[in-house]
Amino acid sequence: MTERSSGGTAGDLRSGEWIFAVVGLPLALLGGGYALAVLYAGALLSLTVFGLPFVVVALLGARGAGTLHRRLVGRLLGERIEAPARLPRPAGLVARGRVVLTDPVAWRTLLYLVLRLPLGVLGFVAAVVLPLGCGWLIGFPLWIRLLEPGPRPAGWLDAASVVPGLVVLFAVPGSIRALTAANRGLARLLLGPARAQQRVRELEAARATLLAENTDQLRRLERDLHDGTQARLVALAITLSLTDDALAPDAEPDTGRLRTLVERARGQTDDAIAELRRLTRGIHPVALDGGLGEALPGLTATSPVPVTVRLDLPERPDPVVERALYFCAAELLTNVAKHSGARSAELTASATDDRIRLTIRDDGRGGAALGTGTGLTGLAERLAAVDGVLKVDSPPGGPTMITAELPTRL
The missing domain is CATH 1.10.287 (Helix Hairpins)
Structure with a gap:
């Protein structure tokens, strides 16, 4: 799980991004060198008795390096990455070594360190080398006059150096932002828990x-x-x-x-x-005896806000999913009546590709979000219990559109 901090807009170059590009070079060189050395030495020692113990110790070191890089990415780039689970500690050295050798987190961290090497070099070039080069190009007319005695008339070479320098200078923030996005994506992909662990x-x-x-x-x-x-x-x-x-x-x-x-x-x-x-x-609502096709229109009929219903449910989902979706619709319609100030709403339910989707849209004041006291956080947690997700799109001023998506079969 990752969380993006709110510091800075997409168009602003945050100071942390520049610092990451600068200090990231030595860390990238050390990490990349470590990963390549581990892979090379591990291959050479694989036929000896020292091979497996060496790889075990190296993988544990890779895990520690992953912790350092996770903290660095979180502090400077604002990308909070959930730490992977601790390694189990079975009895016996052989069993513990097997756990480390089959640890996907450590191997993915080694891959991250290798891929960080070119990104670190490019980041340092974008944050340090390019600005210095721009300064030299833009100041070329001054440098040449300081180095050469006597008056020097302005010529085409002065303009030819200043214009490229300005162009490259304006491109520096965009380059750093692009590399920052690449570093964030790489960290999300390789430094978090493995997919099986996350599941x-x-x-x-x-x-x-x-x-x-x-x-x-x-x-x-x-x-x-x-x-x-x-x-x-x-x-x-x-x-x-x-x-x-x-x-x-x-x-x-x-x-x-x-x-x-x-x-x-x-x-x-x-x-x-x-x-x-x-x-x-x-x-168990009696209305669900006839399925969602009968229950949802009956539910909207009791809403104080007029609700338009659109259903496309060719078959009934599992009873647990039906019940979860029914109570989800009931709670969302209650929120519309209590908090939105809407004059009308629309309920849409459809089932495609083994997924069932419920969407409730209203023309109210908007501003709804998870964790704002409207019960949406608890609703999202209850939907997650049946492998469902809740998506909220509610800009200030409205309209609000909340979508619940669940599997039709558990």
């Missing part, structure tokens, strides 16, 4: 989110049953007990009181049934 982390985070959500739901259900349904049933039991007392053989029947108690019991029964229906609807 394991994502699955672990999704599992933790799913377990926490299920625990919260069970606690909320227990609280609602205790405070709501149980209280209604206790009240109903008391009413039925009073009715039984009113029907005692030694008591004179009071028809009016009996009718009042029966009507109260009927009302309490209806309330308990409605409460149970509400709770079960939160577990």
Whole structure:
């Protein structure tokens, strides 16, 4: 996982980029020389007893170099790269050596160090050599007059040196920015966790989110049953007990009181049934029995903001995906009604290439983003638990378009 810091716009040359280009040369030379030496010496020693131990130690050193370069890229280029997982430590030297030799992170770091070598040289040329050359070209008319005694008339050579110098000078920031983008991309590609490790982390985070959500739901259900349904049933039991007392053989029947108690019991029964229906609807909405094609139009019909519905769902996804998408649509429509100030909205759901996509667009004030208190962060985490993603496009002033994309089959 990577994160780009917000310092500077795309068109500004940040000081960190220039510093990285300057100090990156010695690090690139050292790192590239280290990687090439490791590969060369490892190949030479591969047929000896020293070959594998040497490669193991060299790969551990490569991991340390990767940590240094990750910090440098994060501090100077603003590219926060997630550190890979620590190596496991099995029992025995042979097992530990096997772990290091099969570590994809270390091998990818060696490749990074090799590729950083030409980028480091080019960066130093762009940040130091080119500006010095520009200064020499632009100042050529002055230098030549300082070196040669006597007056010297201006000639075509003066203009021929100044113009190229200015052109190259204006090209220096663009060159550094292009090399910075290349360094960022290379670091993202090779210094972060391996794809398999990243996938394991994502699955672990999704599992933790799913377990926490299920625990919260069970606690909320227990609280609602205790405070709501149980209280209604206790009240109903008391009413039925009073009715039984009113029907005692030694008591004179009071028809009016009996009718009042029966009507109260009927009302309490209806309330308990409605409460149970509400709770079960939160577990599995009855509307989903007919699929999203029936559930989503019914959901939009209850929205206070007029919603246009466009559906293209040739087949039903897995029940877990249907449920996640339904609750996602419900939460997004609630956000539209509460926070957007929109006059109209549009809900689109389509399924193509084993993916199902839900998009909700509104003409409100915009400014929605993950982590701004509208519940989008929690929603994104719940979607990640079913291998889904949430994308938010909401510039200030609107319109807002939020897209949830999930696999149709898990």
